[in-house]
Amino acid sequence: MAMVYSRNRPQKERINEHFAPDQQTRYLEVLDAAKRVYGGDIDAAKHWMSRPLKAFGGKAPDAMVTTSLETDTVIEFIRRLEHGFVA
Template sequence: MNQQQIRRVVDELLADLPPASLTSEDVRSLTLARDVVPMTVLQAASDLLRASGIVVDRFGDGGVIADVKRLRHLLGQLAAVELFDGDLAAARAWLERPAPALGGVAPITMLTAEPGFTATIDLIGRLKHGVFI
């Protein structure tokens, strides 16, 4: 995706974020997302994240995340958009559809909690690499 596509997708995704809930959780979810969402997409999105109250230190070593739940929600959606080659509508449809690999639960409902986020990112990674579930 180019910068303009990234900005459009992130703007739309940020508009749909649930209310903020500050937490002091680990940065592990960011490390997981790096394997699925290209670093260029994450870097391009970081300014938009800051503008939305999600504080991120350019996703570098020692990243500072002020709102892990909102970040997980956004990163999960970005990973799905990347899986569908930038097609936001297809990504949203997939996120809202119950996934057998997630116990019949829709991926979008699992993104804010760490175990659900991990399972969703793992599933996206497997699908991206052609492992069908």
């Protein structure tokens, strides 16, 4: 499978080409937010993004980049994690 590289991104942050261009952008937005939670650790952020969460009805955060609404839901969840407001 070919990989898509975003300009100014480390090779480790590559994205599978099965994402449409708008989904690639949303994926990177979620990845950046998740990296903040994990102190910049990309491996930990990607691992978290790949795990299904009850908060998202059993969907993994990286599967929630298909729409802006789902992506916004993940970003808001991450913001709540950063501020200690998860319920």
